[in-house]
Amino acid sequence: MTERPRTLSIAVAVAVIFGLLTIVSGGRALFGSADMGAVVPFVLWFNFLAGFAYVLAGIGLWRGAGWAPMLSLGIAVTTAAVFAAFLWHVGFGGAWEARTMGAMILRTGIWIAIAALVLRRKKA
Template identity: 55%
Template sequence: MTENRQRLKALKVSGAIAIIFGALTIAAGGRALFGGAAARAAVGDAVPFVLWFNFAAGFAYVAAGTGLWSLRRWASWLSVLIAGGTALVLVAFALHVFLGGAFEMRTVGAMFLRTFVWAAIAVVAMRHPTR
């Protein structure tokens, strides 16, 4: 496979992952934030700033994924911003937990997963420059 085809494939796969991840994030966050009483009760001790960040970031995920799929340079930078923003929210969340704030254990895993996924997408995007 030529280098150009590898670059194209890496960006397309990253873009597809970002779009799917974003759609799932928007759906889950929307249900938690705007769903009925049962949906809100199901989230348990969700940390509001984490929940709102993730919901809003879901839209950025879809935008970045669409841009990566379309081979747009701005999407690489948006991916870096998402990765950095997610890492900062993870640090803020860790501080919240350290200070004794209520939280759900699944949020720990979800935030590490989000940070890892976006760091990987950002690395792929920056290693394979677009137009």
């Protein structure tokens, strides 16, 4: 059995844990009774659904599936696109929460880092 690099194991753990937390928090915001303030619906729905992709990507990376690096890249690109749309929304005076800005910066950064790591590893 080939030993998995520590950085890949960390990336997998981050992807799966972050995905599960995203599903839970997004589900509470969408289907719970908690007042989340000035949520931006398209961002909330995207993040909730993306949580499932995070978990799938993490599992795929753990198993060494050939499609998992491209899924990671797809998550990074679509997250950056949704973040750009969110910034557009904010720029034109739409209501928003500061925690959404922080969350989108975090999500985009994490997935760019994961995608870069696994794509660089795939090339090697």
